[in-house]
Amino acid sequence: MRTVVVFPGQGAQYVGMVSQLVADEPIVAETLAQADRALAQPLSEWIGKGPATQLAATPITQPAVLAVSVALWRLLQQRQPGLEPIAAAGHSLGEYSALVAADALDFEDAIRLVHLRGTLMQDAMPAGHGGMAAILGLDAERVEALCQEHSGDDLLQAACYNGPGQIVVAGHRSALLRLAAAAEEAGCRGVVALDVSAPFHTPLLDSAGRGLAEALDEIEIRPPRFPVTQNVDAQPSSDPATIRAKLVRQVTEPVRWEACARQLLTLQPDRAVEVGPGSTISGLFRRVARRFPVIPLDRTDAWERL
Numbered sequence: 001m002r003t004v005v006v007f008p009g010q011g012a013q014y015v016g017m018v019s020q021l022v023a024d025e026p027i028v029a030e031t032l033a034q035a036d037r038a039l040a041q042p043l044s045e046w047i048g049k050g051p052a053t054q055l056a057a058t059p060i061t062q063p064a065v066l067a068v069s070v071a072l073w074r075l076l077q078q079r080q081p082g083l084e085p086i087a088a089a090g091h092s093l094g095e096y097s098a099l100v101a102a103d104a105l106d107f108e109d110a111i112r113l114v115h116l117r118g119t120l121m122q123d124a125m126p127a128g129h130g131g132m133a134a135i136l137g138l139d140a141e142r143v144e145a146l147c148q149e150h151s152g153d154d155l156l157q158a159a160c161y162n163g164p165g166q167i168v169v170a171g172h173r174s175a176l177l178r179l180a181a182a183a184e185e186a187g188c189r190g191v192v193a194l195d196v197s198a199p200f201h202t203p204l205l206d207s208a209g210r211g212l213a214e215a216l217d218e219i220e221i222r223p224p225r226f227p228v229t230q231n232v233d234a235q236p237s238s239d240p241a242t243i244r245a246k247l248v249r250q251v252t253e254p255v256r257w258e259a260c261a262r263q264l265l266t267l268q269p270d271r272a273v274e275v276g277p278g279s280t281i282s283g284l285f286r287r288v289a290r291r292f293p294v295i296p297l298d299r300t301d302a303w304e305r306l
Helices: 026-039 043-049 058-079 094-101 107-123 140-150 173-185 203-216 240-252 257-265 280-288
Strands: 003-007 087-090 130-136 156-163 166-172 190-193 271-274 294-296
Touching (some): 003 280, 026 058, 043 058, 058 094, 087 257, 094 107, 107 203, 130 173, 140 166, 156 173, 156 257, 156 280, 166 173, 166 203, 173 190, 257 280, 271 280, 280 294
Parallel strands (some): 003 087, 003 271, 271 294
Antiparallel strands (some): 130 166, 130 190
């Protein structure tokens, strides 16, 4: 069966996100313990018991989601040893999980890297000065036009093209407030403020991009074992230098998830498997291809459907 695997990003986390299904599996416990050692912090305890405020802090959220995603990936490989994806993709942070799955990045390097990434992203702008919001029910062109009309002297732009009818915007807080009112007047189905610490995937995070570039220069990246479609251009690459450059660009450029999903579909897969906490990416995938089968592993019946 032709399978693509997809990995969630920040926002998928919740306290106890492995306890329901697979916490007693040795490979899961070993992976989380490896993450603890890599960070020298009790990441597995925060994943299992919280508190939620600690787990929601961007420098902790990012390695936590990556650790759970890789744990489930390793369990999937153990239970389905013949499964070899034809391609993979991840949403923002999830791109790092995909690269670990494809053996392009070492797991412990990735854990430390996304912890730094989260810290840099959180610290790039003073708290309360910027943010992100999902605009529901308007197409991308309309949202882009509204951003241009209501940015004023602030920065305001589309940050995640998640699929038809769901565009995430980011920028200065004052501009987001203007946009929310304008989007409602334009007939959107809703404006949902995201619980994030900064306007991710915009030029306002330029300092984070520079810091991440320095760290990535010290990390080994290998050609992926299978193609990983990257967010900034919805294309895979086998060249480590290109992969590295796209990871840096991802901090300040939009996540083109709809284009990533469409690129995966051109490979004519039979199904997608979402590897990580929650089922957010399954929902986004179905915005692009409503009847396409997507199996989120964080469901009680998922393993029986594989």
